[in-house]
Amino acid sequence: MRVITQKTVGAASVLEVAEAAKPVPGPGQVLVKVGAAGVNPVDTYIRAGGFPALGEPPFTLGWDLAGTVEQDGEGFTAGDEVYGLLPFPGTGGAYAEYVAVNASDLALRPSYLTVEEAGAVPMVALTAWQALVGRGGLSAGQRVLIHAAAGGVGHVAVQIAKARGAYVIGTASAAKHDFLRSLGADELIDYRHEDFTSIEPVDVVFDLIGGDYAERSAKVLKPGGVLVSIIPGNPGFDVDRAVDLGIRFELFMSVSASGADLAALPQLRVELDHIVPLADVAKAHELVESKRTTGKVVLVP
Missing domain, CATH: 3.90.180.10 (Medium-chain alcohol dehydrogenases, catalytic domain)
Known part of the structure; x- marks a missing residue:
């Protein structure tokens, strides 16, 4: 072969x-x-x-x-x-x-x-599912902010969150907003010209960028909310800081292969x-x- x-x-x-x-x-x-x-x-x-x-x-x-x-x-x-x-x-x-x-x-x-x-x-969907649902506990009626929402993991995370009944907010360049709306995003922020920290508080943030985005994202979380990051190299945050702010921090280190999780996914585009x-x-x-x-x-x- x-x-x-x-x-x-x-x-x-x-x-x-x-x-x-x-x-x-x-x-x-x-x-x-x-x-x-x-x-x-x-x-x-x-x-x-x-x-x-x-x-x-x-x-x-x-x-x-x-x-x-x-x-x-x-x-x-x-x-x-x-x-x-x-x-x-x-x-x-x-x-x-x-x-x-x-x-x-x-x-x-x-x-x-x-x-x-x-x-x-598989990799993007299992990452989004295991991080957002498994670690973040995202459920119906919650508000979620997804950074880099038009990327490989992000555009799948938008659909998973929407299928679970969440109100979905995404950050992406303006050129990708129509695409994300077609996937079900409720609210979009052009990160080049808008400050996402001005949004109404959310229950979950899914950080696909890291660095200073984590600290800024913590400002938009409700008390007891959860910040889920998949950036092990530079998450820009830690558990101690989360405790100080009264929120939860989940660092998703690695995706796990799972046929059962794939079978549990909602219909995805x-x-x-x-x-x-x-x-x-x-x-x-x-x-x-x-x-x-x-x-x-x-x-x-």
């Missing part, structure tokens, strides 16, 4: 196509023919050496995938259309034509998602910015690194 590998860390140009043996599923695993693999910002950090999650090269990146089960087993039937997240950080491996996946980390692909859309979903052939993986990484995409970038065989 074809697989994307790298022999050193560096720019996107270090990624190359290679040949490898088709994987053999271990106990509790199924073999999946990959139809689409999502490209996430963390992939680019690992490739460049900024986050040494996979150790020294050579290695194969990729955690998001959607595809077709090759053989009966572990509760699945050959031909089943599935999607899932490989354990993160684990060993990666989704940038390939075939991958062995833990059956418990897979869910049947919903009919409303194309294979390309499904390949873009996934924005695809680019669909890129596997052999053009360097282009896909450059697109993600540009930070100018709306939604996700996926690789297809």
Whole structure:
């Protein structure tokens, strides 16, 4: 099979196509023919050496995938259309034509998602679900502020929050407001020209930016409210500061692969910015690194 590998860390140009043996599923695993693999910002950090999650090269990146089960087993039937997240950080491996996946980390692909859309979903959707719902406890009737609402995680978080009956406020550039309204956002703030701290108090803030955003976000929380951050490197906040302010701080360190959580997700619309052939993986990484995409970038065989 074809697989994307790298022999050193560096720019996107270090990624190359290679040949490898088709994987053999271990106990509790199924073999999946990959139809689409999502490209996430963390992939680019690992490739460049900024986050040494996979150790020294050579290695194969990729955690998001959607595809077709090759053989009966572990509760699945050959031909089943599935999607899932490989354990993160684990060993990666989704940038390939075939991958062995833990059956418990897979869910049947919903009919409303194309294979390309499904390949873009797992990491961002599980991150949003596990952080916003699992750690933040978001529930019906609450007010939530989502920063970077038009990004990969953000645009899914908007939909999850809305599906749970929350009043959803998002920060994004004005050019992306119509897109976010179409996903259900109730109120939008152009972070370039407006100060989000002027909004009415909220129950939950989902911080996808970090730095000084966390301290500023704490000012808009109701007493007892919760600030959920997914920025472990520079969250700009800590538990002690939260106690001083009478709020709760939840730092979401890492997403967990879970077929059960995928099955629990509401119906989602996934924005695809680019669909890129596997052999053009360097282009896909450059697109993600540009930070100018709306939604996700996926690789297809």
